[in-house]
Every structure is written in C-alpha cells, then in structure tokens.
Amino acid sequence: MGMGEQIPTLSLRDAADDAFARALEQAYERFGFVVIADHGIDSASTAACLAMMQRFFALPESGRRTYHVEGGGGARGYTPFGIETAKGAIHHDLKEFWHVGRELPPGHPYRRYMPDNVWVNGIPGFRDALLSAYEAFDAVGRVLLRAIARSLGLDASYFDDKVQLGNSVLRIIHYPPTQNVTSGVRADAHEDINVITLLLGAEEPGLQILSREGHWLDIAPAPGSLVCNVGDMLQRLTNNVLRSTTHRVVNPPRNRAGKARFSMPFFLHFNPDFVIRTLPACVTPARPDLYPEPITADEFLGQRLREIRLL
Numbered sequence: 413m414g415m416g417e418q419i420p421t422l423s424l425r426d427a428a429d430d431a432f433a434r435a436l437e438q439a440y441e442r443f444g445f446v447v448i449a450d451h452g453i454d455s456a457s458t459a460a461c462l463a464m465m466q467r468f469f470a471l472p473e474s475g476r477r478t479y480h481v482e483g484g485g486g487a488r489g490y491t492p493f494g495i496e497t498a499k500g501a502i503h504h505d506l507k508e509f510w511h512v513g514r515e516l517p518p519g520h521p522y523r524r525y526m527p528d529n530v531w532v533n534g535i536p537g538f539r540d541a542l543l544s545a546y547e548a549f550d551a552v553g554r555v556l557l558r559a560i561a562r563s564l565g566l567d568a569s570y571f572d573d574k575v576q577l578g579n580s581v582l583r584i585i586h587y588p589p590t591q592n593v594t595s596g597v598r599a600d601a602h603e604d605i606n607v608i609t610l611l612l613g614a615e616e617p618g619l620q621i622l623s624r625e626g627h628w629l630d631i632a633p634a635p636g637s638l639v640c641n642v643g644d645m646l647q648r649l650t651n652n653v654l655r656s657t658t659h660r661v662v663n664p665p666r667n668r669a670g671k672a673r674f675s676m677p678f679f680l681h682f683n684p685d686f687v688i689r690t691l692p693a694c695v696t697p698a699r700p701d702l703y704p705e706p707i708t709a710d711e712f713l714g715q716r717l718r719e720i721r722l723l
Contacts, residue, residue, distance in 0.1 A: 419621070419631060421447040424552065427559050436556075437563035440642055444657025445621055445631065448556070448610075448638040453548045455636060458612055461545035462674060464538045465510055465584040476508070479530050485723040487581070488513055489530030493588070497721045498600035498660075504721075506598045506663070509585040512542045514550075514577065525684035525710050526579050546582045549610050549678035553580070556608060556640060557680075564650065565693055575607065578681040579713065584674070587618075587661065591669040598673065599661035604643035605716040606679040611639040613675030617668070622658040645682060645712060648703050651694040682709035 420439045426432040439446040468476065468490075479490040486496065486509075493508040516523050531539045557571040564570075587598045598618060611619075615635050620628040633639055647656040664671065682688070689706040717723040 417623075417629065419443045419445045419447055419629075421449055421634070421637065423450040424448050424452065424555065425450045427555050430562070433559045433562040436559050440560075440563075440654050442624070443621060443629075444655045445639060445641040445659075447631075447633045448552075448640050449634065451552050451638045453545075453552055453612070453638070457541075457544050457548055458676060460537070460541040461582075461584065462613075462676065464532075464535055464541045465586070466674070467535050468510065468532055468538075469508070469586040479510075479532060481527070481530065484527060485717050487511060488527050491722070495721065498602040499716075499719045501600040503596035503600070505600055506590065506596050507585050507587045509583050511581045511583055512546055513579065513581045514546075515543065516577075522577055522579075522684055542582070542584075545676070546580075546678075549582055549676075550580060550680070552638070553608060553610055553678065553680040556610075560608070560646075560654070564653070564691065566691075571607075574682050574686050575680060577683050578607070578686075579684050579710070580606070580679060580681045582676065582678045584676050587673040587675075589670045589672055590663045591666075597660065597663050601658050601660040602720070603656040603658055604641065604679065605645065605713060606643040606681045607645045608680050609639075609641050609643055610678040610680065611641075611675060612636075612677075613673075616664075616671075616673045616675075618661045618664060618673065620660055620662060622660075628660075643679070644716070645688055645709060648688050648707075648712075649691055649694075651690045651699060651702055653694045653699075681713070684708065684710035684713075688712060 422435055476490055480492055481489050488511050491509050494504045497504045512529055513526055558568045561570040562568050619631045623629050642654045642656050644656045646654050686709045687706045690701045690703050695701045
C-alpha cells in the first residue's frame with residue numbers, strides 16, 4: 413500500500429450488482445475498510461440526532477452523569493469521559509459517548525441480553541431523533557451485508573435472519589478539544605468487536621487505519637459519506653478471509669486543537685444467541701480453521717467488553 417493510497421469509494425446504488433460485491437470484497441481484503449457514497453441515510457435525520465446529542469453534551473457534568481448506568485457496561489445511555497480504554501492501552505480514550513440500541517416489546521426473549529434504552533428528560537424530540545437515526549443505519553447495514561454475503565459465495569439473504577434482532581448500537585461520540593491534553597489520544601489503536609461498523613462524521617481529520625504493511629493511513633472521506641469496516645465477529649465467522657483492521661483517532665494538529673469532534677458509528681451485531689461458527693467455505697487445506705470453538709455473539713461481546721474496561 414503506497415503512503416498516498418486511498419481506500420475505495422463505492423456507491424450503494426450499485427449494491428445489487430455483482431461488480432459491487434467484487435469491489436467490496438477487494439476493498440476489505442486490502443484495507444478492511446471501504447467508503448460508501450449514496451447510502452440514502454437522510455442527512456436531516458442524522459443532523460437532528462447530532463443536534464440532540466450536542467445539547468446533551470453541553471449539560472454540566474453532574475447532569476450528564478445522571479444518565480450513566482452503573483454496571484451496565486456502557487450498553488445504553490451515557491459513558492463518561494475517561495472510562496473506555498483500548499485493549500492493551502495504558503491511557504483511556506479522550507472521549508465521552510451515548511449509546512442507543514434496539515427497542516424490544518415487553519416480554520421479548522432477547523430483553524435478557526439487551527437493556528432498555530435511556531432517554532433524556534428536558535430535550536424534546538430526543539427519543540424520536542435517536543431512534544430514527546438508529547433505524548436508518550440498521551437498514552443500510554443489512555443492505556451491505558447482502559453484498560458481503562454474495563462476495564463470500566453465500567446466498568444474498570444469508571445474514572438476514574442473523575442480524576434482524578441484533579444487539580446493534582448507535583454511538584454518538586463527543587471528542588472534546590485537546591489543547592490542554594498531556595497524554596492519551598482521542599481513540600487508541602483498536603479493532604471493532606461487532607460484525608460491521610458504519611461511521612458518519614469521519615470528515616474531521618484524525619481517523620487512521622493500519623495498513624497491511626504496518627503504516628498508518630489517513631481516511632478522508634467526502635462529506636456525508638459512510639466509512640464501513642469489518643469487525644471481529646465477521647473476521648471470526650470468515651476465518652480471517654475478511655479482516656478486522658486496526659484503526660485509531662489521533663489528536664488534531666495544534667491549529668485545530670480547540671475544536672471538538674463528533675462522530676456517529678453504528679456497530680451492527682448478530683442476534684445475541686447466534687452461534688459464531690467458522691463458515692465451511694472459508695476453511696481450506698491452506699487456511700485451516702483458526703476458530704474451532706464456536707461462541708455465541710453475546711458471549712463474544714461480553715469477553716471483549718471486559719477487555720476494554722467497559723465491564
């Protein structure tokens with residue numbers, strides 16, 4: 413990978429084409445990341461969600477902390493500054509965030525895996541704005557998974573019934589200004605836990621991915637486009653055919669250190685009781701099964717949350 417090499421941009425309008433599936437496969441093989449244009453997520457919907465969250469992050473710290481669920485692993489509501497720490501890192505990440513998840517009806521069997529959402533009092537329209545954005549990301553994720561399935565030689569519908577009630581979360585992140593920071597970065601080097609991640613808000617400089625050759629590559633997508641990457645669950649399912657790529661968010665240059673950064677990643681997850689078992693087509697004599705022990709999506713998530721100090 414040359415230092416100036418850019419990750420490819422694909423149009424979601426072409427998602428049903430075989431050429432799209434092939435280009436997606438090549439991008440993930442090379443980078444683990446792709447930029448998606450024409451994704452159809454309404455910018456007014458995401459702007460409304462971000463506006464609600466900016467109002468929330470502007471509350472005094474004591475007000476924000478009332479929405480932190482103690483012992484909840486950050487699954488829903490507010491996670492304060494100074495908690496999440498990349499696996500193996502010394503310093504915590506320089507961020508605070510909010511999680512909204514799937515709404516389940518009373519008595520649903522998956523409620524034992526998925527806690528209730530937390531809603532902010534005193535910000536009218538908060539719930540509707542966040543759920544609207546959540547549903548838009550969820551729908552685009554399912555479209556992308558149909559192309560990923562085809563790229564793996566599976567039926568396009570392979571993932572449909574494995575993610576339709578997934579424990580997916582929309583995270584709204586506030587990275588405060590960094591002009592007084594002496595240690596730590598906005599998000600230390602890490603891989604994502606989930607199936608795929610859809611990220612809006614990567615236009616502000618800072619997101620970098622680690623190339624296969626071992627150097628950091630800046631990602632600078634066009635405004636409004638999605639960055640979509642492979643997570644560890646999909647890597648495990650595909651026996652590393654699709655690779656989860658290390659990435660980070662570095663602190664801005666001095667002339668931008670006084671500026672906050674906001675981003676909205678959607679972490680798409682399998683249904684909690686889905687068993688992640690290596691796909692037979694991804695095992696060959698040259699590529700033996702690296703993950704012979706099956707594990708449920710919920711068990712895998714719990715292991716990883718403990719590693720990053722959220723549980």
